[in-house]
Amino acid sequence: MLTHLERLLEAPTIQEIWALHCDKMAEYGFDRLLYGFTQFRTPNSFGNLEDTVVLSNHSESYLDTFIRGGMFHDAPMVRWAATHEGAASWRWVDEQARAGKLNEAELKVLEFNLRHGIRAGYSISFRDVSVRAKGAIGLAASESLRQHDVDVIWERHGRELMVFNTMTHLRISSMPLATARRPLTSRQREVLEWVGDGKTTADIATIMGLTPATVEKHLRLAREALDVDTTAQAVLKASVQNQIFISVAGAPLH
Structure with missing residues (x-):
């Protein structure tokens, strides 16, 4: 366990962190993962999908419909994650369906998942420090496992699974450019x-040895990259995304 956590802490990129996590979860029987993290949640939505970190090893055909096609908005466990913290068995979805508490759109999500061999799993909704941030992960079990099997796995290994997933979330959510649409x-x-x-x-032009017009050009391009209207908004959004006041490739902070 400590060896894996050390490797997780030392991994320099999101891609390496995610690869380590996928391999570790597969050891427990969870061979398909879907992670999402946004720092721009509102009371009624998760914000713009382009501002959301989405990591998955599901098939592209699955992701085309579920993520890019927007089906995730109607997924019962996604809705659960939006309003809860902690871990939940997917048994809850079956119970809701049997009780007639799922609407037509939610039932279509269940049917879609079954067509892709997604029958059992667990979801984790992480606690984030910002009211606008939300991170969650869905752990889909191997097709050979059923929900009873998954619940037994969680009963035996739930604590370590929570540690591995929470540490992975903390690493990814704190990485520079984690939610950057355009770096x-x-x-x-x-x-x-x-x-x-x-x-x-004028100060910046003097400090950087540029003309004021060139400084304004860089500010304009930064606003465009961040998709905001004002420079104040750009500073705030870049800070939230860990894009500024960081050390990049060993370069010192000014």
């Missing part, structure tokens, strides 16, 4: 950092 260039990052430090355009 900022080094110049765009630097001008936003100086704005965040309270410097004017």
Whole structure:
């Protein structure tokens, strides 16, 4: 366990963190994972999908419909994750269906999952420090397992599974560019950092050895990359996304 956690802590990229996690979960019988993390949740939505980190080893045909086609909005366990924290057995979905508490759209999600061999699993909704952030993961079990088998696995190994999944979430959610739609260039990052430090355009031009017009150009491109209207919004969003005030490839902070 400690060896895996050490490797997880040392992994330098989201891709490596995710690969480690997929391999570890497969050891417990969970061979298909779907992770999502947003920092722009509202009371009525998860925000723009392009601002959401989505990681999965499900098939592309599954993801085309479930994620890109928007079916996840009607998935019972996604709705559960939006309003809960902790872990939940997918047995809850079966109980809701038998009690007639699922609507037509939710039942279609269940039928779709069955067609893709997704019959049993567990979901985890993580506790995040921001009211606008939400991270969750769905652990789909191997097709050979049924929900009873999964519940037995969780009874035996639930604590370590929670530790592995929570640590993975914390690593991914804190990584630079974790939710960046378009990563900022080094110049765009630097001008936003100086704005965040309270410097004017003229100040930044002097500090960076640029003309004020060039500084304004970098600020405009940063706003476009972050899909915001004002520079103040750009500083806030870049900070939330861990894009500024970070060390990139060993470069020191200004």
